Structure formats: C-alpha cells, structure tokens
Amino acid sequence: MGVWELIQDQILGMKWLNELIGRGLSLLGLDVGGRVGGSIRFFLYDVLKITVLLCLLIFVISYIQSYFPPERSRRILGRFHGVGANVISALLGTVTPFCSCSSIPLFIGFTSAGLPLGVTFSFLISSPMVDLGSLILLMSIFGAKVAVVYVAVGLAIAVAGGTLIERLHMEPYVEDFIRKAGKVDIDSPGLSRRERVQFAREQVGSTFRKVFPYILAGVGIGAVIHNWIPESMIEAVLGGRNPLGVILATLVGVPMYADIFGTIPVAEALLYKGAQLGTILSFMMAVTTLSLPSVILLRKAVKPKLLGLFIGICTVGIILVGYLFNGLSFLLL
Template structure:
C-alpha cells in the first residue's frame, strides 16, 4: 500500500520519470524513511507497554544468564522479527535501555536483518531448501557467536552517556493501569524518535544513493577476478551497500548463476543485509565510532568465515 501511494505521488501527481536513477533514489528514500518511522513508532510503543508488565531487573537476569544463553535467545528473537539493518536499531536501543547486556543486544542486531520470514521465503524459491537452511543456520551462528565475542570485550564504556545512564538506572516497581501502560509506551516511542530522527534521514539518504548508483556489473566483475579472495572482497563490497530483502536475494541469485561460488554470493548477501553505511550512521547516536568499528569488524570476520565454510561444503557435498 505504501509503495502504491508513493508511486501515485511521484509518477502520477508529479509526473516524474520512473526510469530515472534520481527518481528511483527519491522513491527509495521516501519509502524507507516512512517505513522505518512507522516501524519505529509501533515497535517501540509495543515494547514500552510490554516493559510495564516485565520488570527490568527480571529481564536483565533472564537475558544476562551465563554462557551464550542470552545471545542464543536474542539471535532467535532477531530471526523472527521482519526488520532490515536500520529498522532493527530502535529495538536495539530499547533493549539497551531495558538493561539487557550489550553483547546480547548485538546478537539481536546482527541476526534480525540477516534472517526474516520474507527473506527465507524468497530464498526457498530461488535457492531451494538445503541452501536456505545453511543460510539460516549460518545467520544464527554469526549472531550468537558474534554477540558473545562482543559481550566478552566489555565495551559498554563506548556507549553514549545517556544510553549508559538509562541502562544503569534503578527502576522502582510501579503499579500500572491500562491508561498508564499506553502512556508509557507512547512516551517511549516519542523519546526514541526525538533521539534518532535526524540519523534515520541521513542514513536512508545514503542508502538511497548507494542503492541506485552502484552498478551490479561492477560488483560481479570484482568478485569474479579475485579468486580465493572473493569471499572477503564480497563481504567488503556488501558492507557499505543497503537494500531491502526483495533486492538482496535477486542480486545473490544472479551472482550465483553467473558462476560465483555459493558461499561468496551468500557472504555478499549477509554483509549487505547485516551491515550498511546507513546503519553505521544511525548507530552513531547510541555509541562511539570505536565501538561501531569493532562491531562491524567482528561481524565481517564471522561472515567471511561462514562464506569460506559454505564454499568448502558446496565443493564436497
């Protein structure tokens, strides 16, 4: 419905050329900006209401258990939420403010854009079930282990001060009515939107430019020419890009059909889904550049390892 409204506005009311790259970038910007703000408002509102029933000290204990338990739960939660890398950030912020450990919240942030039901359905249709299962398992592995490593590094000091203050705040037990729960959720949604609205706009604008002005042919030729280094090259090419699930899967399919190894094609797809320049811009509101760099670095290394592993399995199975 949102796409139809924007189509009517740009191509009907304004009479713009749908074949123009600039118009395509504008369409992408409008669609993703509106979509993210709607998701932002609705999801933070819902989580805010849920938090009135779930005391934050209990949430901290449940998701902060020893080992990788919390990371596994967060990765599974990420897998069933239909968000892109930018849309996942509001939930990431809400989890941090609820006092969930940083490494656990990173497990959600990594897995949520890599796996969702829409992407899985597209993959089954394009790649068939075995490759889809391998992709989903790899995404859960990257989210769990990547978040676990980030948690062990004790990087909380690199969060912005207001985020740290929210996470460390002592929360008194409050008796809520239905009206007060709704008001709490509403206040949470408004608060988060005020904090990151500018970063959302800047990030989506960067994504719109990349999505419409970076030719797929260039990406394919670089991967094809790099041999054994194709996996890290594919990951490096995927990281700065940004696109929806509908765009990511067809690109990976074309690469695979043109002879790019499956692990390399899926590494590009994972990097493009999980990490992006717009995401980095939006994350700057919550953390310092050093932490963003560490998060991107560890996740990229996990994706590269997975790409090589899938290439190896494809060769011998």
C-alpha cells in the same frame, strides 16, 4: 516430482508464474530468449514473486511479532543469562524488523533497559541478517539446504559476536545518555485477535512502502546481470578462480543500503552467471547487516571503539561464512 520439490518450485519459487509471463511476452512478439525479452521476463517475474511472498511473510511475521512487543521481549531476555541469553536474543531477532536501521532503535531500548550489552548485540546482528522472511525467500531460490544453513550460520555469528562483546566488557563504550536512561517498565496492553490482524495489515502496508523501491532496484540490477553481463566476467571476479572474491563481495556490500528482499534478486542473477555461492551470501550478509546508514545510526548510540569492534566481528564472520559456503557448495546445490 516429490512433494517438497513441488512446494519449492511451484509454491515458493512460483515457476508457473515464470512460464506464464514467458508465454504472455511471446504472444506479444518478444523473444524471451533474447536480452531485452529475457530482461523483461526476469524483471516481471521476480517483482511479482517477491511482492507476493513479501506481503504474505510480513503479515505472518507481524502477527507473530504482535505477541512480542519491546517490553515483553525485554522481560523474556532478562530471564536468561550467559550464552543462553545470547541464543534467545538471536532467535528473537528473527521475528523482528527486516532491516538494520529498524533494529537499532530496539537495540537502544534494550540497552537502556539494562540488558547485558552482549545480549543486545546478538539481537542487533541477528535481526537484519536472519529473519523468517529470508528463510522462505532463500528457499524459493537456492533450496532448503542453503536456506537452513544460511540461517544457522547467521545465528552463530550473532551469538558468537554478542558473547565476545560481553567477554570484553565494552559497557563503557556505550554513549552515556543510553547507559543512564534507566529501565522503563510499561506493560503492553493485550491485543485481541482482530487487533493483531489489523496490526499485521498495517505492517504489511508500511513495510511494503519502504521496501518496494529496493525490490525494484534489486530486480533491475539482477535483470541486467542476468541478461547483459557476460558470464565470463562474473566468473572472473566472483567465481572460483578469484580467491579474494568473498572479501571483495563483502567490501562492496558494506556501503550499500537494502534488505534481504532487495538483495535476493541480485544474488539469484549472480548465481546463474557463475558466481560462487559463499561469495554471493557474503554480499547479502554485508548489505543487510553493515549498511552505511545503519552504521551511522549506531554511532549515535556507541563510541567508536565499540562500533569498530562490531564492524570487525561482523566483517570477519561474514567472510568466514563465505569461504565456508564456497567449500561446501557441492553439498548444498
């Protein structure tokens, strides 16, 4: 086994934990190859694995994020112009909140501060779709190739979407109270290393409390799919025989509310059952980027025409990405 395979399987994937849980359940008299035993094994393994990775990732990302408070982020973005500003904004989104509802207050703040609308939308698309946490977790399940390409195409959607909104001059479709808020120049105090560590610890606790119910729900759904739903059914709906699988997965994902940590166990189970890679990733992107609560929250900040354009850009981009991954899955898996 190579060094990278060791990292992917035993450190990120924690396959040793899966084997340990399997042996433990077998000692208790459960058949881990059966439906009940297999479901329990899947549930315990994924909950423990995702929880450990989640806490480590939140700590590291929050520590990094402590160097980029909203005012500093606004100033960084204000130095760039054109497509370059959209690229920087999308990249900045990778070290900010884990779900779309958390990203929207920052989007409102950036827009109120006078940043170009397209730049703020690049941030809004990127933030929930492609954070550093998704890169690590996707590596643990799908491998490095899938994770890197997923992040790359997510950033491409964010940059393209923001650029298009900028070119269409949609500023009049931002609600008046945001456009008239004006700039707020408040210097964020410098933090010591100890304060940054404390901030990261607090973020671990608060984010974990918000996310953990979705992890339990996602892993529970994944366990049912993995052990109870026939493979033929999944293949018929989301496999290569259904050319509309990507569109169906995207439309199903939009009204749901979860984040990358809650959708990954579902994606893992779907892949095991024969669903196509691109179809699965389209579902994940739709859930994390276009959840119904986030759309409702965004409606308070923008008018229906701009909201519809945002939803349309994201939906079309996600569907195109799904078909792209389906076509390239033989190279990635």
